[in-house]
Amino acid sequence: xxADRPKQYLTxxxxxxxxxTLACFTEHxxxxxxxxxxxxxDPYWPTLPVAADPRILRAxxxxxxxxxxxxxxxRLRALDVPDEQWVLVHDAARPLLHADDLQLLLSTLADDxxxxxxxxxxxxxxxxxxxxxxxxxxxxxxxxxxxTPQMFRLGSLYSALSRALAAGVQVTDxxxxxxxxxxxxxxxxxxxxxxxxxxPEDLALAAFYLADKDA
Ligand SMILES: Nc1ccn([C@@H]2O[C@H](COP(=O)(O)OP(=O)(O)OP(=O)(O)O)[C@@H](O)[C@H]2O)c(=O)n1
Ligand SMILES: C[C@](O)(CO)[C@H](O)COP(=O)(O)O
Numbered sequence: 390x391x392a393d394r395p396k397q398y399l400t401x402x403x404x405x406x407x408x409x410t411l412a413c414f415t416e417h418x419x420x421x422x423x424x425x426x427x428x429x430x431d432p433y434w435p436t437l438p439v440a441a442d443p444r445i446l447r448a449x450x451x452x453x454x455x456x457x458x459x460x461x462x463x464r465l466r467a468l469d470v471p472d473e474q475w476v477l478v479h480d481a482a483r484p485l486l487h488a489d490d491l492q493l494l495l496s497t498l499a500d501d502x503x504x505x506x507x508x509x510x511x512x513x514x515x516x517x518x519x520x521x522x523x524x525x526x527x528x529x530x531x532x533x534x535x536x537t538p539q540m541f542r543l544g545s546l547y548s549a550l551s552r553a554l555a556a557g558v559q560v561t562d563x564x565x566x567x568x569x570x571x572x573x574x575x576x577x578x579x580x581x582x583x584x585x586x587x588x589p590e591d592l593a594l595a596a597f598y599l600a601d602k603d604a
Pocket of ligand 2: 454480534535536537560561563585
């Protein structure tokens with residue numbers, strides 16, 4: 390997405406995207422630590438009032454999303470957070486997470502042996518492409534879109550991500566790393582409006598949803 394600043398710092402309904410995203414978590418009573426992975430020379434973060442919140446810890450941003458996540462997990466390990474503790478990983482660019490969805494994820498996975506993620510079943514017919522033509526139509530009933538937060542035990546996520554990165558595997562979400570080590574994350578059906586700001590039109594849609602929430 391082309392803009393004059395990183396998309397997490399674009400203004401959305403009176404605040405930056407990142408401030409909306411963080412509010413989903415700072416307002417939750419059950420979460421012990423909050424780590425934000427940011428480039429060390431990020432010029433925008435210090436200008437946000439939330440940067441002064443003592444509950445928010447910083448970790449270095451990485452080249453890829455998985456590197457940033459690993460740095461965040463390392464920050465928690467440096468605090469001696471036990472390996473058995475659950476961690477939630479969320480995209481800065483998903484500012485519309487509802488408290489109900491967060492609660493659903495926490496309660497559904499509380500006793501799960503693996504962990505899992507918010508996701509929604511695919512709505513459209515999905516085509517697999519080759520050279521711009523349809524190679525096949527996928528079986529839609531088995532396809533879900535992966536959202537965040539994704540929730541796993543600190544130790545197992547740290548180990549799976551480190552191993553996948555060391556092996557050169559491309560992991561675009563935490564669940565992929567867990568899958569790669571042979572486990573099956575649980576899909577928790579969430580709201581479809583938990584969108585990731587990717588294209589300019591997503592920002593307008595997110596603003597519409599936030600205005601609707603306030604109405
Ligand atoms: N080096 C990176 C890249 C991404 N992320 C995290 O991963 C999320 C999703 O990545 P993003 O860059 O937003 O994905 P795209 O939508 O593919 O990005 P773009 O808009 O550039 O296409 C971000 O919100 C951010 O929280 C990160 O921590 N470190
Ligand atoms: C983690 C994620 O939000 C799942 O849909 C997504 O993969 C992150 O975005 P990216 O474009 O893959 O970095």
